[in-house]
């Protein structure tokens with residue numbers, strides 16, 4: 237009896253004992269390592285209900301993560317589907333669990349041209365009307381979660397690849413003032429939340445990084461509060477940047493005095509997976525996590541879900557997939573150990589300097 241009790245206890249302790257990501261992220265000087273997750277009804281692939289207990293165990297109980305972001309539930313489409321009609325149900329599913337588990341909560345996303353409620357683009361608004369709409373959306377949505385979000389992605393994906401502004405109802409009506417206005421209202425609504433500009437393809441130097449840096453400076457020069465830049469980090473195994481490119485890009489922002497977070501990390505590959513591709517994927521993860529862990533001011537890493545079947549990738553990129561750290565059968569990718577190696581390499585007295593100070597193989 238006694239032996240049986242002991243072994244049950246040991247078994248129960250196993251997942252905790254093997255949980256490494258958040259633990260090593262903190263040893264490397266980061267605030268958190270986390271995974272985005274969706275409310276069950278919105279998960280990418282239906283028919284996976286049977287795995288939810290195992291999924292939830294890793295997401296919430298394993299100790300691997302201490303941060304999350306709702307992948308969909310806080311977006312305009314869900315939170316204000318009709319003008320003035322607010323619905324926090326989907327976002328609240330993830331937010332309340334995150335708060336109960338004392339996870340760091342990143343909240344996503346207030347002003348974005350995509351997953352926008354159709355009514356917002358259905359009318360040619362005057363400038364003043366659209367400002368009122370932005371104001372009401374931010375004050376209600378951010379106000380609902382006030383005090384519960386470590387950070388908010390205030391403006392998401394406002395840039396084209398060449399660093400110019402993307403055409404959207406917001407930019408086409410208000411010009412770059414829509415960004416200023418959104419950040420102003422956000423700071424008034426929840427002065428304690430960190431306010432982020434969030435975009436993809438900001439992980440290596442180039443025109444888009446310059447565009448995002450221009451946004452940061454524009455806000456700072458206008459005396460408007462901005463705290464951070466989110467590097468979404470949707471990367472590919474076949475063509476990922478080097479660690480030095482990542483360090484350059486991250487440092488562009490930290491030099492401006494704002495923090496950086498990797499907000500939606502995944503590294504997709506072309507199917508079928510081969511050992512060589514999985515090794516490249518692992519290197520891709522290792523480079524970006526290593527860069528974040530080594531630059532002072534890069535404060536945390538969020539992977540965009542952790543479980544391959546719930547990734548957005550297969551539905552968006554034909555023939556590509558397996559972008560996360562856990563396979564469908566809940567075994568781990570080699571990239572899990574790549575992430576771990578990057579975090580372990582970054583621990584120690586000399587880490588978190590602006591320059592790479594300890595060797596990390598590319």
Ligand code: 9MR
Nearest residue numbers: 280307308350351392468500540547548
């Ligand atoms: O993961 C999200 C997926 O479930 C949605 O179908 C998709 C719709 O565009 O949005 C995904 O998340 C996006 C995030 O909100 C912003 N950056 C790009 C992400 C991948 O599309």
